[in-house]
Amino acid sequence: MAVRVTQNMLNRNMLRNLYNSMGNMDKLQEQLSSGKKVSKPSDDPVIVTRGMFYRSSLIENDQFAKNTTEALNWLDATDQALDEVGNVYKRVQELVVASGNGTLSKDDLKMMAMEIAELKNHLGNIANQTVNGRYIFAGTDSTRPPYDTASGQFTNTNSSLIRLEISENTYVPININAQNVFNNPTGNNIFTLLDNIVTELNNGNAATAYSDQLKQQADFVLTERAALGARVNRLELVEDRLSKSEVSITGLMSKNEDADIAEVITQLKAQENVHRAALSAGARIIQPSLVDFLR
Missing domain, CATH: 1.10.287 (Helix Hairpins)
Structure with a gap:
């Protein structure tokens, strides 16, 4: 019909x-x-859904990259501080060995004591090193100085590690256990040891008996720096991977959305x-x- x-x-x-x-x-x-291919979700829900996923991944990747950068800043500052600590120990060791020279007078030994006292103060300044206003050798109690300038002692006992997430469910400590450096339980507190050396020199006596203890303290620092270096190498690899991931995710997002x-x-x-x-x-x-x- x-x-x-x-x-x-x-x-x-x-x-x-x-x-x-x-x-x-x-x-x-x-x-x-x-x-852009779409201007609103109803244009193509699949493209919009994928775009949301890529944006979330990009934001997440960016935060991981920021965490990695912060971690590297902490570790770099810590490594520089430990390098200074090593230089202080080296100079103190030189003075301690030199104090065994029998030709030195009591005044010479007192001059050595004065220099070591100043080195101790400098070591205290290093112990109170900060990054972004936080003390890097204070464990998780990073708002209070670990070294007390009034008493001349390392008073902090916090050995906890601060961890940052550098990838999904992967956390890396950004600080070291400063107790191993300044207050190692297997050795004397370094500041107490320096006080003892200064006292011995001021009394007109050689301080060569403390040489082995100083060497032990230097070994503690070397151990921490070795672990620190391995962690820095790992973070640099993570930083490179995150940089490549950002390029990859951005490319996928562009391919998905750009007209x-x-x-x-x-x-x-x-x-x-x-x-x-x-x-x-x-x-x-x-x-x-x-x-x-x-x-």
């Missing part, structure tokens, strides 16, 4: 098709001006031609009225 087609039906279909054509042109124009400008321009041009053809066909569909013959 044939369907009767009226003029109103032709007009409505023509207008609907024109609106669809204009909608397609608007969508392509939006892609061209924004450079192919050349392709969009081609499609827009084709859609313009289609729209003009539709307008031309629509002009022929509209039925002439009596007014057209009354001119």
